[in-house]
Amino acid sequence: MNGRSIDSSPARWSTHDFDSLPSELFIGGAWMPSASGKRIDVINPSTEKTITSVADATVEEGIAAVTAAANAARAWAATSPRQRSEILRKAFELMKARLDWFAELISLENGKALSDARGEAAYAAEFFRWYAEEAVRIVGDVALAPSGANRMLVQYQPVGISVLVTPWNFPAAMATRKIGPALAAGCTCVLKPATETPLTAYAMAALLQEAGVPPGVVNVVTTSTAGKVVGAMLHDPRVRKLSFTGSTEVGRVLLRQAADQVINCSMELGGNAPFIVFDDADIDAAVEGAMVAKMRNGGEACTAANRFYVQRGAAEHFSAALTAKMSALRVGNGCAAETQLGPLVNSESRDKVVELVADAIAKGGRVLTGGKAPVRDGYFYLPSVIVDVADDSRLLDEEIFGPIAAIVVFDSEQEAIDKANRTEYGLVAYVYTKDLARGLRVSEVLESGMIGLNRGLVSDPAAPFGGVKQSGLGREGGHHGLLEFMEAKYIATSW
Numbered sequence: 001m002n003g004r005s006i007d008s009s010p011a012r013w014s015t016h017d018f019d020s021l022p023s024e025l026f027i028g029g030a031w032m033p034s035a036s037g038k039r040i041d042v043i044n045p046s047t048e049k050t051i052t053s054v055a056d057a058t059v060e061e062g063i064a065a066v067t068a069a070a071n072a073a074r075a076w077a078a079t080s081p082r083q084r085s086e087i088l089r090k091a092f093e094l095m096k097a098r099l100d101w102f103a104e105l106i107s108l109e110n111g112k113a114l115s116d117a118r119g120e121a122a123y124a125a126e127f128f129r130w131y132a133e134e135a136v137r138i139v140g141d142v143a144l145a146p147s148g149a150n151r152m153l154v155q156y157q158p159v160g161i162s163v164l165v166t167p168w169n170f171p172a173a174m175a176t177r178k179i180g181p182a183l184a185a186g187c188t189c190v191l192k193p194a195t196e197t198p199l200t201a202y203a204m205a206a207l208l209q210e211a212g213v214p215p216g217v218v219n220v221v222t223t224s225t226a227g228k229v230v231g232a233m234l235h236d237p238r239v240r241k242l243s244f245t246g247s248t249e250v251g252r253v254l255l256r257q258a259a260d261q262v263i264n265c266s267m268e269l270g271g272n273a274p275f276i277v278f279d280d281a282d283i284d285a286a287v288e289g290a291m292v293a294k295m296r297n298g299g300e301a302c303t304a305a306n307r308f309y310v311q312r313g314a315a316e317h318f319s320a321a322l323t324a325k326m327s328a329l330r331v332g333n334g335c336a337a338e339t340q341l342g343p344l345v346n347s348e349s350r351d352k353v354v355e356l357v358a359d360a361i362a363k364g365g366r367v368l369t370g371g372k373a374p375v376r377d378g379y380f381y382l383p384s385v386i387v388d389v390a391d392d393s394r395l396l397d398e399e400i401f402g403p404i405a406a407i408v409v410f411d412s413e414q415e416a417i418d419k420a421n422r423t424e425y426g427l428v429a430y431v432y433t434k435d436l437a438r439g440l441r442v443s444e445v446l447e448s449g450m451i452g453l454n455r456g457l458v459s460d461p462a463a464p465f466g467g468v469k470q471s472g473l474g475r476e477g478g479h480h481g482l483l484e485f486m487e488a489k490y491i492a493t494s495w
């Protein structure tokens with residue numbers, strides 16, 4: 001393969017000059033076109049127009065990226081924690097200085113409103129800062145065995161070559177949430193970003209190169225044949241780690257493949273978050289929280305409130321106030337400054353929302369606002385509130401991934417808990433009540449990895465993010481996120 005280097009300084013790129021954005025495979029510190037000669041078009045969901053295209057990697061190129069990561073592994077694992085920390089800190093500084101630039105790029109290829117994209121870019125940069133700090137906090141244990149016969153030393157070591165697979169909904173943050181801890185732990189990696197949003201991943205690769213990440217430590221490949229390329233990587237004996245964020249459906253496929261080589265897996269999968277509002281809640285605060293929990297990222301978030309359970313006494317007030325806020329949102333091109341809600345990422349996502357809403361209406365749901373896709377270019381759907389949603393509606397069972405708030409009324413605390421837990425998912429749940437004892441009691445029995453108690457936002461680089469049940473395995477963020485890229489080595493000794 002003939003690698004070529006590019007000038008990665010941001011002055012050389014413009015989000016309006018697409019030909020100058022990095023778009024070739026990033027392997028071993030060099031940018032290289034795919035031998036396939038094929039390209040993947042990148043579409044702006046706000047306009048349905050092609051922005052540019054990126055290289056379409058073959059299986060051999062996926063394996064070449066693993067080889068580059070393997071060649072760099074020993075030297076990277078041997079760097080001092082301080083060195084790794086300073087490189088990550090530099091990445092944080094560079095990204096912080098370019099938040100607006102990243103935001104525009106994210107918005108262009110994902111469609112989300114610039115305000116959401118700015119929020120994501122800042123959140124993404126924070127993972128570099130947090131893991132710069134964690135890199136120098138890798139501590140082990142020394143203990144005396146219970147029998148007194150020997151000492152037990154426990155040391156943490158990098159798990160090894162890591163394959164990172166990310167979705168399109170947070171193209172920057174899902175990448176840094178994996179690259180940050182992988183690099184801090186001393187692992188080298190191959191990132192396979194989503195086909196819809198490859199440009200942010202390549203821009204990140206160039207930024208990391210500029211921050212001083214040595215060749216081969218981070219490699220990025222885009223492909224239209226994810227199943228084949230990732231499958232081949234997971235069957236390469238040099239790969240020891242899979243960190244995946246995406247749908248539960250694909251997660252199950254990857255877990256089966258990872259089983260063949262008993263690869264260490266971290267899986268951040270889908271969600272179906274309940275949002276419970278008790279009669280005694282501060283309803284204005286609950287509506288504010290609902291807008292964040294539902295509409296952050298236009299509803300395209302694994303943490304998105306999917307099902308609103310509102311106690312009978314608060315139902316009318318809550319539904320009316322939420323409808324007023326939702327119907328006031330300005331819908332438009334994600335990159336326009338005044339836009340509050342951009343389009344969905346592609347036509348399949350929009351069509352799925354259309355189907356789910358039609359199913360809810362057919363089963364008795366009443367539309368208070370929205371309930372349709374506007375006739376215009378771009379994959380838009382209007383912000384919608386639907387009440388009287390029947391228990392067997394698909395809206396309550398499936399991840400909506402769109403701007404639809406489905407409201408169901410409940411009477412007793414136990415009924416709310418039973419309804420909330422009636423799902424295969426368990427990522428996050430939201431609870432609004434002024435009674436702290438009730439809030440904590442309900443939080444304890446909700447089957448989910450995270451709870452927003454009187455809060456519509458849980459994501460924080462310092463917190464362990466992740467789900468129970470079929471929402472995943474392992475945690476990202478916080479110290480837990482670092483340990484996902486490390487193995488405990490136990491040394492028994494006597495002195």
Ligand code: NAP
Pocket residue numbers: 165166167168169170174192193194195196223224225226227228230231245246247248250251253254267268269270271301302303399427467471472
């Ligand atoms: P997806 O379809 O599962 O895709 C995720 C990634 O997996 C993409 O890079 C995709 O590549 C790749 N992929 C698809 N099929 C594959 C296969 N057979 N083998 C290997 N890789 C494969 O998910 P998505 O639609 O991009 O993202 C939305 C989902 O992500 C939602 O379910 C959401 O809840 C979940 N999510 C979870 C979290 C969390 O932290 N729990 C965070 C964000 C999103 P292609 O793009 O080429 O198909």
